[in-house]
Amino acid sequence: MSDNNIDQHHIWHPYSAMNSELPVYPVESANGVRLKLTDGRELIDGMASWWCVIHGYNHPEMNAALEQQLHKMSHVMFGGLTHEPAIELTRQLIDITPAPLQTVFFSDSGSVSVEVAMKMAIQYWHAKGQSQRQRFISLRSGYHGDTFGAMSVCDPITGMHSLFKDILPEQIFVEQPRCRFGQPCQPEDLAPLEHALKKHSEHTAALIMEPIVQGAGGMWFYSAEYLQKARELCDRYGVLLILDEIATGFGRTGKLFACEHADIAPDIMCVGKALTGGYLTLAATLTTDHVAATIDQGEPGVFMHGPTFMANPLASTAASTSIRLLLNSDWQQNISRIQSGLETGLAPCRELKQVKEVRVLGAIGVVEMQQAVNMQTIAPAFVDAGVWVRPFGKLVYLMPPFIINDDDLNTLTAAVVKVVKHHKV
Numbered sequence: 001m002s003d004n005n006i007d008q009h010h011i012w013h014p015y016s017a018m019n020s021e022l023p024v025y026p027v028e029s030a031n032g033v034r035l036k037l038t039d040g041r042e043l044i045d046g047m048a049s050w051w052c053v054i055h056g057y058n059h060p061e062m063n064a065a066l067e068q069q070l071h072k073m074s075h076v077m078f079g080g081l082t083h084e085p086a087i088e089l090t091r092q093l094i095d096i097t098p099a100p101l102q103t104v105f106f107s108d109s110g111s112v113s114v115e116v117a118m119k120m121a122i123q124y125w126h127a128k129g130q131s132q133r134q135r136f137i138s139l140r141s142g143y144h145g146d147t148f149g150a151m152s153v154c155d156p157i158t159g160m161h162s163l164f165k166d167i168l169p170e171q172i173f174v175e176q177p178r179c180r181f182g183q184p185c186q187p188e189d190l191a192p193l194e195h196a197l198k199k200h201s202e203h204t205a206a207l208i209m210e211p212i213v214q215g216a217g218g219m220w221f222y223s224a225e226y227l228q229k230a231r232e233l234c235d236r237y238g239v240l241l242i243l244d245e246i247a248t249g250f251g252r253t254g255k256l257f258a259c260e261h262a263d264i265a266p267d268i269m270c271v272g273k274a275l276t277g278g279y280l281t282l283a284a285t286l287t288t289d290h291v292a293a294t295i296d297q298g299e300p301g302v303f304m305h306g307p308t309f310m311a312n313p314l315a316s317t318a319a320s321t322s323i324r325l326l327l328n329s330d331w332q333q334n335i336s337r338i339q340s341g342l343e344t345g346l347a348p349c350r351e352l353k354q355v356k357e358v359r360v361l362g363a364i365g366v367v368e369m370q371q372a373v374n375m376q377t378i379a380p381a382f383v384d385a386g387v388w389v390r391p392f393g394k395l396v397y398l399m400p401p402f403i404i405n406d407d408d409l410n411t412l413t414a415a416v417v418k419v420v421k422h423h424k425v
């Protein structure tokens with residue numbers, strides 16, 4: 001059976017059907033910002049493999065660090081054992097995240113780090129003798145992952161999980177903040193959140209939200225003041241705040257973590273995706289000494305989670321090398337360069353009738369179409385234009401590796417303008 005046959009008939013891709021007619025492109029290798037297909041074509045990557053590959057592919061320093069670690073140990077269990085890669089990474093994470101976050105729980109993927117965050121919040125209240133606090137408040141149009149707990153806090157409609165709604169824990173949803181990034185937020189913008197907290201705080205463990213950028217649920221950028229006020233409201237109503245920085249973390253929005261736009265710290269924070277520079281899968285849930293100590297003091301005296309591949313040494317090495325590379329670069333200047341390039345390059349889309357809106361924040365550029373795109377035709381159109389862009393629904397968006405140069409960025413945005421202009425749904 002040919003490779004193509006195996007792929008089409010025997011392998012699931014994300015949110016895919018077996019025997020799908022939608023194209024899937026075989027990649028032979030990847031270097032810098034370029035993906036090389038097996039037919040020899042090269043594509044400029046506009047997706048950073050879904051927010052992850054911030055330093056580009058096949059990075060010499062990342063490769064060298066991983067090779068070195070490979071010869072020491074690629075994996076060892078984390079129960080009763082520890083190792084330098086995890087310790088070094090923890091040191092860095094504690095250092096670069098908001099000061100109150102002092103303890104780190106490693107897991108394998110973003111979704112699992114969200115599960116862990118939710119369990120931490122529930123166990124915290126259990127330890128405080130408030131076991132009835134098991135529900136979560138979440139924002140409409142949010143996305144937090146595909147596992148059961150994470151699905152329950154995704155938008156029930158745009159979050160792609162409505163099929164499972166009858167078996168998911170029922171959470172409390174409040175309207176998406178409509179106050180935009182860079183703008184103030186009015187009392188009426190906050191009213192739904194305050195209402196939910198007032199009504200449900202007795203049974204609520206935490207408010208969970210993506211700070212500033214709602215990603216897969218709509219690529220929407222909201223006001224930093226909303227986030228600031230949400231923190232105040234959580235304090236006022238005695239509810240924990242979980243920030244999901246899985247997509248936004250490590251510089252993507254122009255701050256190292258998006259919560260810095262609002263100058264606030266969460267009680268629990270999830271990171272993943274760009275954590276390892278896209279080399280390996282790893283995520284982490286950070287929390288405060290207070291939350292950790294409360295959990296320790298309650299029943300059963302330990303935090304009830306422990307993945308097999310927790311703090312995998314290769315993944316931890318990738319993460320600490322990636323963080324070092326980021327901090328040693330002029331990343332802020334670089335993100336603002338990419339932001340300008342995206343703004344200028346995508347501006348012509350604003351004139352197109354097919355386009356509802358163009359928005360840019362940091363190294364994220366979004367073209368919201370009037371109607372959902374046709375994946376059957378738009379995917380090959382982007383490949384023919386020499387770029388890798390994967391829209392979903394009405395959203396055509398770019399989040400390139402941070403190392404992209406101006407010429408490649410121009411090619412990327414010009415391709416978006418051209419493809420969007422000629423796209424027929």
Ligand SMILES: Cc1ncc(COP(=O)(O)O)c(C=O)c1O
Binds near residue numbers: 110146210244245272
């Ligand atoms: C904000 C956010 N949270 C959680 C997740 C889930 O992460 P993972 O796909 O690694 O499980 C994602 C993935 O897109 C995300 O964007």
